[in-house]
Each structure stands twice: as C-alpha cells, then as structure tokens.
Amino acid sequence: MGEQDPSDRLRGDFPKEMKENGMASFSQFSSSVRAMVRIRQKYQAIKKRRLEIAAVAAQSLTSPRSTSPKVFTFDNLHDPINSNPSSPRKRKKKRKLRVLYPSSSLRAVPTKERSRAKNCLYLLCIIVFLQIYNAIENLDDHVLKYDLDGLEKTLKREVFGQQEVAESLLSHLHDYLSTYVHNKPLVLSLHGPTGVGKSHVGRLLAQHFRSVVGDDLVMQYFVLHHCPTDDDIPQCTKSLDSHVSEMVTQAEEEEKIPVFIFDEVEHMPRELLDTLQDLIHPKNNNEYLNAIYILISNLGREDITKFVLHNSSIAVSGRLSLNQELNPWLRSYLQRYHMLFLEAELLPFMLLEKSHVMDCFIDEMSREGFYPDRSHVERLAEELSYYTVGERAFSHTGCRQVVAKVNLL
Template sequence: MELLLLLLLPGLVPAFDPITLTVGAVSVPLLTALISYSGLPCYFRECCSEEGGVNSTALQLDFDHNVFGQHLAKQVILKGLTGFMKNKNPKKPLTLSFHGWTGTGKNYVSQIVARHIYKGGMDSKFVHQFVATLHFPHAHQINNYKDQLQEWIRGNVTACERSIFIFDEVDKMHPDLIDAIKPFLDYYEQLDGVSYRKAIFIFLSNTGGEVISQLALDFWKARKEREDLQLHDVEQKLSLAIFNKKDSGFWHSSLIDKNLIDFFVPFLPLEFRHVKMCVRAELRQRNSKADEEIITKVAKEMPYYPKEERVYSVKGCKVIPTILDFYL
C-alpha cells in the first residue's frame, strides 16, 4: 500500500529514503499492472456492478442464518437472482414482487439482496428505495409523480445499468404510478438510447397476505408439512388476487397483464418456532447470551391467529427488538 501511494502521490517522494525508492523501482512494473487493472479504482470508491454474479453460497448462508420460515422465498430469490446476475445479456430487467403480512421478512430480504450485490447495501448510491406514503403521498399529484419517477429511473440507469429499485408499500401506490414503470420492465433492447435490461426492480406489498395465509393454514389443517408447499400452489392464486384487488397497487396493472413480473414471491406467516428463531438471531446480533427462558417469553408475548388454533404470529417478527428490550 505504501508503494501504491508513492506512485499515486508523487509529491511524497522526497519523504522516502533512497533505499525505499530503490525497492519501489524494482516493483514499478507490478504496480503499473495493478493500477491498470480495471477493478482497482473500485477498491477506493464504490463502482457500478455491471458484470459478475452473486456468490450463491454466501447468499444461501445469509438466508439460512437470518431468514426463517420462508423456504419458498429463499428458493425463488436464490435461483432467480443468481441466474439473472450470471446472464451477461438478459432480455429484460429482473422484476420481483414480494407479498405477505407485515413482519414476515420482505424488507429484510430486500436488504440482503442489496448487500450481496453492493457492499454498501441499502446505503449504496446504486440502490434506490421508494416508500409510497413518503414519496408519493398525494393522489392529485399523480402526473407529477409519474414524470419524476420516470426521470429518476432513466437518470440512475444511465449512470449504472445494474441499478436496484425497491418500491415499498406498493399496496398504497396509485395503479397509474405502477404502470408508469412498465416501459422500463419490458423486453426493449433500448429506450431513447438507454438499456434497462440489467436493472433490478423489487416490489414489496402486504396485498395477497390473506391468500398466502389461507393456503398455509389449509396445509397445516391437512397435517401436511409446511415445506411441501410449492410455488405453483401459491403463485397463480396470488397474482389473480393482486390483479383483481382495487387497493393492491397492481389493480388491472399492465405489469401483470403483460407478464412483466418474473416472480411473485410469497412470504408465509410465521409460526411460534420461527418467532423463537427470530429472537435468537436478534440476541446473536446484540452479542447477548441465547437464554432459552427469555426466548420463549418473548415469543409468547406475540399475538397469534386464528383465535382458536393460535398458529401464526399476527406481527411476524417485526416487534421482537422492542419486546426484547423490555426483558433485557
């Protein structure tokens, strides 16, 4: 590193003794080669991840250690994301739509995806998050929002083809605003000289949670293993429910009608055992001892449904940090 600084900052040369300079001179060809290597500037600043894939092993481990009760989401995202990132010439952007009740892990999984593409994760300048109630709060300004959103997407993809766009609270977005994104998700090679094919769009919504929960409950009542529930058991019913629900954000949306969403990803309701896993993970992040008595107490504090069976957590794992603060 000292030799590299010597080469990059010639004004520092007088500060080094002749011996250091002699040793440095011997290494000049190596250092020149290092500097000319295209990846080196990205050591000092964040670069757009235009090429290269995702480490599927690292992503799998991250999911296994931090995401619980979501075998479908983990399978779909792992295969879909790694396959897309390996493809040097995709035909369209990767478009994922996450659905399920609050606290099931939709936001958390989108953060994991972001950090496995960019080290800065959600803080990366190439990752862009929109929250419906914050960024698009007024229905009467929908036309302004559409223009601003299109310009924002166009500008950021022009700067970095591998831009990530995350839309939270899609169920609170105006359907016209969702459809304004449609051209960027389609099978166009370019739009006004810009290619959007390497971008990633992720939608997060509570819509469809009732469909997913009912399917999971039916499986449970039939004494079937939760992990036997497959994507094809859920996806068609989920997409139809979203398309036909007025307050879904996707009501009669061209994104669904034109099959531009690659995967509808269901996030299943969490059982008591999954809530306990969430508590353990939270304790691990705090470097606190995994006290089984506290873990059980915190998990029991959560409300569960249906009222008689008490199978699934109403709030998922969302309020666990707050409850855990009380016990710790």
C-alpha cells in the same frame, strides 16, 4: 547317253522302296499302340467310377431306411470325393497386396495428399471449443462478481421460516446474473402477511448489492416516504422516470446491472404504477432490459393467510409445495389489481410458526447484547398471539413485534 539297263535299275531302287515301306509300318504300329493305351486308360477310369458308384449304393442299402422323401441331386455323382465331409477343404490363400517397384527406382511409400478442407475443419472445431470455454468462464466470472454465495449465507443467517422463498430468490438471481445481455428485466414480486420478513429481505438485498455494484446503482423506493401526498404524484412520476433512466444509463456504461427495490407497493398510486410498468415493459425501444426490479407488498395477505391455515397439513406432510399451489391464484389476483405484475416472478411468504418467532427473539437479543436464555425467550414468545391449527401455532404478526419487545427489556 543310252538307256539304263533294267537290271541295274532294279538293283538300285529296291533298297529305297524297302526303307519307305518299313517307315510306314512303324508309324502304323505306334498309332495303334497309342490307341490301345487310351482305350485301356478309359476302361480303367470307367471301372473305377463303377466301383465307387457300387460302394456308395452298398452304403445306402446298409443304412437304415428313412421314411422321409428323398431329393435327388447330382452333387454326389459329379464330385463324390469332395462330398465326403472327412476330406479336408482347401483354404483359399489370401492374396498379398504388394507394391511393385521398378528395379531402377527407389522403394518408397507414395506420399498421401494433404486435404486443406480437413485442416480447416480441425481449425474450426478448435475455435468453437475455445469460444464455448471462454463463454463458460465469462459466465462464472459474471456470477462471481455479484457474490451470490455471500448473499445465500446472509439469507440463511438472518431470515427465518422462509427457506423455500430464499432458494427461489437465489435461483432467479443466479439465472439472470449469469449473462449481461437480456431480452427483458428481472421482476421479482414479494408478497405475504405482515411481519413475515418481506421488507427485511429487501433491506438485505439492498445492502448486498450496494457492496457489489455501488450505492449509485441501487435504489430503495418507499412510497409513503418519497411520495406522501396526492399532490406530489405528478412530480413523483417525473422524478422516478428520470432517476431510473439515469441509473440505467450509468449501469450500461459500467457494464453492471442496477437494482430497484420498491417497498409498500400497495400504497403506490395508479399513476406511479403506470410509470413503473412503462419502465419495466418498454414498448418502443430496448432500453431498461438489463435491470432487476423487486416489488414488495402485502397484496392478498388475507387470502394467503387463509390458504396457509387450510393447507397446513399438506405443508407438514411435505406432499406438496404451498408456493406451487398458491402462485396461480395469486397471479390472477395481482393481474386484476394491475398489469404491472403480468410477467413478474411471484415469491409468496408463508406465515411464521412459533419456533421461527423464537429464532427472531434470539437473533434480536444477541444484537442488543442480551443473553438469549431459552426460558426467557419462550416467555416473550408466549406474549404474542397465534393461529392454532392442530399442534402448530402461526403468529398473527410474525416477527414484527419482536424488536419492540426486546427494547422493553
């Protein structure tokens, strides 16, 4: 247990100290080597950058000098490689949208939630479409029920020289008969000189609508026949009111539109005109709205004749419709005569030319069984009197004397 010999202590500790000194020297050497490698890499990077800057400067010196001012930016200094247009640009890859599923579950697309509001919207659109379609079909069926195509053929075949009036008449009837519910009745007022076809058109309308809606819903009222004297006026007004009311009530039950044709309105007394106005323009109720009233008269015939004769050149050239020019004046005249014509659709009849009178002769002779020889027809037409305006000849009495002339054959 004594003290250890110094010589032994020196022999045992020397190798250990030598080992520790060797490890320290190796670590110092490795750290210095790493420092030298970093310095070399940094030097090479600085050298490379200087070479690139020198190359860019040399290229700028060799290029032609520009007189425009230069703007200095740091783009080329920070990223000279990307500034080269020849270097390809990397495209960004589109990110694929994927649905990740757990490994323990089935791979199925999530079900979309159904919107009840969208289904209701689709159903509403279908219902509106069906209603519009049914309404259009009902309009067509309602018009077809009155056979206006047949009426058009009849007017073209039997009415001469009044094409514009016939087209306007059919247009008003078609628009009114397209629906059953109306806010006012249709009032058509036919005006013109004697013999131009007003009463003839009234008879054709009565015949046509009797075949369509029945005899009970069509009334032809001739003032000189139904109310010949002034003493009969109170009874006439009462009977007219009751008759129209009965027809309107019956038409409402049958869902049809009645037709009332009043001829010789210029001979109608004031009391009858007032009664007719109350029927056409009801103030306190909505009755009598689904009805057609046709008024036939020769009111303003002298002025209509003068207007046609003075503007015959316009009618020939076709620059203007005489009806469009005549209607404003005729309406103001008729409103001064009676307020019955306030909301009436005016259809003025023009004077008939000689060619139209010849057509009347041919039609009437065919009805009576005579052969309509052209020369014979011209000779009969020459017996009538005419207004001469330039090369045109307008008959004084239209086709009124045609029937009497044919009966004398």
